[in-house]
Amino acid sequence: MPSIPEISTVPPKLSDAFRSHPVHLRHECPDLTSLKELPDSYDWTHQHYVIPATNGDSAISESIPVIDLNDPNALQLIGHACKTWGAFQVINHGIPTSLLDQAECTTRHLFSLPVEQKLKASRLPDALTGYGLSRSNSFFSKIMWSEVFTIIGSPLDHFRHLWPEDYTKHWGGRGPIAPPGFQNLIKNEVMEEYEKEMTKSAEKLMWLMLGSLNITKEDIEWADPKGNIPDEFAVLHMNYYPACPNPDRAMGMAAHSDSTILTILHQNNTAGLQVLKKGTGWVAVPTNPGGLVVIVGDLLQILSNGSYISALHRAVVNRDKPRFSLPYFYGPPARAQVSPLPKLVGPSDPPLYRPITWSEFLGIKAKHFNNALSSIRICTSPPNEVVAANGDNNTNSAEVA
Ligand SMILES: C=C1C[C@]23C[C@@]1(O)CC[C@H]2[C@@]12CCC[C@@](C)(C(=O)O1)[C@H]2[C@@H]3C(=O)O
Numbered sequence: 001m002p003s004i005p006e007i008s009t010v011p012p013k014l015s016d017a018f019r020s021h022p023v024h025l026r027h028e029c030p031d032l033t034s035l036k037e038l039p040d041s042y043d044w045t046h047q048h049y050v051i052p053a054t055n056g057d058s059a060i061s062e063s064i065p066v067i068d069l070n071d072p073n074a075l076q077l078i079g080h081a082c083k084t085w086g087a088f089q090v091i092n093h094g095i096p097t098s099l100l101d102q103a104e105c106t107t108r109h110l111f112s113l114p115v116e117q118k119l120k121a122s123r124l125p126d127a128l129t130g131y132g133l134s135r136s137n138s139f140f141s142k143i144m145w146s147e148v149f150t151i152i153g154s155p156l157d158h159f160r161h162l163w164p165e166d167y168t169k170h171w172g173g174r175g176p177i178a179p180p181g182f183q184n185l186i187k188n189e190v191m192e193e194y195e196k197e198m199t200k201s202a203e204k205l206m207w208l209m210l211g212s213l214n215i216t217k218e219d220i221e222w223a224d225p226k227g228n229i230p231d232e233f234a235v236l237h238m239n240y241y242p243a244c245p246n247p248d249r250a251m252g253m254a255a256h257s258d259s260t261i262l263t264i265l266h267q268n269n270t271a272g273l274q275v276l277k278k279g280t281g282w283v284a285v286p287t288n289p290g291g292l293v294v295i296v297g298d299l300l301q302i303l304s305n306g307s308y309i310s311a312l313h314r315a316v317v318n319r320d321k322p323r324f325s326l327p328y329f330y331g332p333p334a335r336a337q338v339s340p341l342p343k344l345v346g347p348s349d350p351p352l353y354r355p356i357t358w359s360e361f362l363g364i365k366a367k368h369f370n371n372a373l374s375s376i377r378i379c380t381s382p383p384n385e386v387v388a389a390n391g392d393n394n395t396n397s398a399e400v401a
């Protein structure tokens, strides 16, 4: 039987950024699906950062805007959403619904494997790809009710560990071309195609979000003359939130902002994502078949000099149905300098953040979590005070355990 190759899916430049910031999680991955009661280690009841206000069943009826990318006013609507919410949903984004469905189906299939099988594709502490808990668990004393599978580039090496029978029984892992019916390779192709489509959409959305601030490709140093981003850094997550015996006490994914330029998230038809709106509280993001959620990340807050807010968001769980989400974390090349764009700063708008690479910022995030942005802030009291909802100037978010 041919041996299964070592896992080495992360291209060297990207792995550097993470190898220097390993995340050590103190917890194992139990089989959450089989638990009939919420263990104490998953009980978030007495955590002060669990803010109860939610529109899950209360009177808050507003939510993040839904923007049709074919709408002639899309640019303005996007700009407004980035300033007020730090998140929006898009429809008519050009990604086929069939691909979203196939990626969701692969996600469901992956997480329905027995836990021992999933652990064969475990993410190692200094690695980024594979199966495990969310990295952000390291900041909390309680564990989140979720499982995560991280992909960068091709997931094939991990998939070989998860579904070895596709190789050994039928094909033996020989040759580069899959004979028809080889489910593992089909899953791999689906996820690679999904990443390709996400990259295209993320670029398009980034230019729209920046375009709304009159930023063009000439203003972005890491863009080529055609506006393409060579060596962009992107990570795809498959998130699983099993149905939970005590959802009111559990937390699917604790409040955080993403360190990205932007994140594109597909969720199955079970709601759970919530966005924190200043002055309102936690607002649920309803599911929207075929729609995609776009979240402003910390790097876009930096680039826009605080004019766009990187939204604090979290995921709650429910008693009856499993939930799946697929966030695509999109950023610049790991070593590109990110700083407030010159067009957006001036005597009355001094730069709020010092220049930083994403690689460096991930290190700061890995240490300071939701206080990462404030730790690189250079003006404590700008003339036009920017009030961000992401921990930059509030303290309602993470607790360092
Ligand atoms: C590119 C990334 C951003 C992220 C770390 C990651 O490598 C992939 C997951 C992202 C995530 C999601 C949950 C919250 C968060 C803080 C975390 O621990 O993992 C973010 C990371 C981030 O935004 O820095």
Ligand SMILES: O=C(O)CCC(=O)C(=O)O
Pocket: 237, 239, 253, 258, 265, 267, 272, 273, 274, 313, 314, 315, 324, 325, 327
């Ligand atoms: O599952 C969700 O809706 C949110 C996931 C998320 O925010 C993340 O993985 O960063």
Ligand SMILES: [Fe+2]
Pocket: 256, 257, 258, 263, 313, 327
């Ligand atoms: Fe997130």
